Amino acid sequence: MMSFDQLAELAGKMAPMFVMINADGQIERVGPTLQKLRPDQDWTGQPFIEIFDLRRPRSIRNMADLLGSSGVKLHMQFRDEPHTGLKGVLAPLPKGRGAFVNLSFGISVLDAVRDYDLTSADFSATDLTIEMLYLVEAKSAAMEASRQLNLRLQGAKIAAEEQAFTDTLTGLKNRRAMNHILGRMISTGRDFSLMQLDLDFFKAVNDTMGHAAGDAVLQKVASIMVDCTRNVDTIARVGGDEFVLIIDGLVDHAQLDNIASRLIKRLEEPIPFGGQMCQISASIGTVLSPASVSIDAAQLLNEADMALYAAKRAGRACHYFYEPGMDSEDTDEAVEEVSVDTASSQADTSRSSGNTAADAEQRSNG
């Protein structure tokens, strides 16, 4: 039969965190790594449960319970600081000579390695702890590289969105794309006309029926505008409910007025959403392509805007062409815009030279 000393020497190599206890539950020997955790501790003769606080299983309350716990996974921690958590398993020694307890760090190994300055020599050669530490570091480094990649991709996505030419809600072109196309058309000297279209009563839909309804309306509006124009024309959403249409190769007043009227008429058809009807309309200001390239895009847009305001002042659902006199008119009457809006049903139709056929009944419905 092997002596305690022989067993201890053997176990030191295979299980350097062992504890041997005698039949009274007092510690007889400890392994070298366990010794390293408490270098100044005098282990011999100390009751096991006074050094280790047994957390689980809870049924173990005294030494007799412990000695009877053969094969059960034990969870414990040091009673003094640092309270490193330990896992263990106990096997009784033959002839009632006590028990052999093998301990390991379990998941607390990461803290233990740091707290006790452990090296590979402190672990048995077959122990997977070093491999686990290696994996933890390798995976953390790989994870960090992935995280950095994600951050960069996120940044690239935001940058791409900023540079995009498409309005994500409606699928129409956005202001950036419109500026780009408009600049090109002016510089090549092509004939075209530019319509600035503003939805009427859209804010009311948004406010009373919610943003989801507003979004649905904008999508329907976009599809109507695509229907009413040709592939060569450009349609852009340049603001919340503001659109710009660039009609390629067309500068004929009658035809343009026709397009505008058709647009307004179609936009005034109630749009169903969630069992309710959304009623909107539109005002349009149109400007024809400049005779000289000295007129820039900003100026052209400004002129279309003034025509649009004239149309709004005339009482919604109107279409106006830009006329040179509008510049001064605009500064005089811009302040009245709000009050004119509320009194749209009494609009002065005599001023709407390029008015559409939209009738007053529809306007008051909005």
Next chain:
Amino acid sequence: MHGLINRAIQAFVCSTYGESRWRDVTDSAELGFSEFEAMLIYTDDQSKKLLAAMEQVLQRPLPEMLEDMGTFLVSNPQVEALRRLLRFGGVNYVEFLHSLDDLPDRARLAVSDLYLPPLELIETAPGQFKLFCQDGLPGYASVMMGVLRAMADDYGDLVILEHSGHQDGAEVISVTLVETDFAEGRAFDLGAHLL
């Protein structure tokens, strides 16, 4: 080739020759970009162009630069993580050498799609080794040469390293251990980077 390898080349060139020289290299390689992502995969053709452009733009023999890169990967504080992972291989240089057999598998444990060709260490006499670097990654043996040299410094051992030609589809590096504990070496603390 894995982004980690391309990224390592980028880190080495940027740190040694500067970022503008790196852009010269990527421009010359006509990659269309100058930043490699560590966690993406690039075609072998892209890496091949990159290495060719390095040799041309930086005007140095490629094996020499790749060996420097191996040293850089271990000794530069910027890439400390790799040095630590290699140090997990063993408590001394000889143990580390023997752990190289497992290196490709260890690499795959950390990053599953990172392929490194097999390495095999043969002890020909006490203190004499031959490291067989299998084909599959251009310049692999040159980089390993630099890594072995820098790791010897890291452990504080004095070694002689030599290219010993090609044998059975592998490039062979002979390692002669002249003196262990020749110098202080660098400290390695298992828990230094945890948390």
